[in-house]
Amino acid sequence: MQTPLDQQPRAALGFFPTPLTELARLSRYMGGPRILMKRDDQTGLALGGNKTRKLEYLVGAALAEGCDSLITGGAAQSNHCRQTAAAAAASGLACHLVLGGAAPEMPDGNLLLDQLLGAQIHWSGDLRKGERIPEIAEQLRAAGRKPYIVPYGGSNAVGALGYANAATELKQQLDEQNIQIDRMLFASSSGGTQAGLIVGAHQSALNCEVVGIAIDKDEASDGPYPEHLCQLANETAALLGIDQRFDPSAVFLQDQFTGEGYGVVGDLERRAVKLLATQEGVLLDPVYTGRAMGGLLQLIDQGIFAKDETLLFWHTGGAPALFPYASSLITTGH
Secondary structure (H helix, E strand, O other): OOOOOOOOOOOOOOOOOOOEEEOHHHHHHHOOOEEEEEEHHHOOOOOOOOHHHHHHHHHHHHHHOOOOEEEEEEOOOOHHHHHHHHHHHHHOOEEEEEEOEOOOOOOOHHHHHHHHOOOEEEEOEOOOOOOOHHHHHHHHHHOOOOEEEOOHHHOOHHHHHHHHHHHHHHHHHHHHOOOOOOEEEEEEOOOHHHHHHHHHHHHHOOOOEEEEEEOOOOOOOOOOHHHHHHHHHHHHHHHOOOOOOOOHHHOEEEOOOOOOOOOOOOHHHHHHHHHHHHHHOOOOOOOOHHHHHHHHHHHHHOOOOOOOOEEEEEEOOOHHHHOOOHHHHOOOOO
């Protein structure tokens, strides 16, 4: 029997289910609580990441509408843009990326991959959240193309379907291993991952707190971020025909770890990246998962989580961004 989620157009882009693993060495190092990791860095699309789940539904919608190109935007080292470029290539679509900043002399990290994947880059200076997308989309239409606009971070109701589905996937894995989690934590930026998990956790009866760790001081431009998350969760629920309205009580957000701002690496991120690498052989990125895991570790230090709790951390990918941030991560002489 098909569910409303099964009836949504979807392109097969990733490898699912992603692994559910236990970070036993890290848990011992921290003295508890028990920490699990959902490895969405292993989704398989151009080095993986959480955007693959969103793009399966966004590209599915684009193909269903007969579009011939994708257009999206982000920072110069955007993981979302790298995966969008790969999704376009895998689906026979052209890709236009609107990136903040200016063209460097030599591309590296995600930007190198964008170019290898055949994306056309449009540089937009100080605008890193796709503000020029409508202008470029209009240019494409005038040239006879039919672009599909993928929102910043892939975060609209269609994209959030990917994480509503991911919650169901996780619930099945937890049931198979007879595990009950108390909280799931993850990097929260454009909102689609958190909104989708709020809806999916409700539908799957995961019975845990869905806790976003804010990455950016100014995530949403259309009002307070928690309100944005509620609106997006409700739009996602409506798309699935779910008779449920989410209010701010459903939004758990830790927003005290944004440091000096988006993409500015400090001791919090360095500690997390190093600990996961040396204790578990797991690579985090310095912007998203490094900041989110750094926040989780600090919350443990502060005694916010009981030692007998079970936490789940969603690894949302981003390792290609390690390379452009090398000077911020490695101290000369150590």
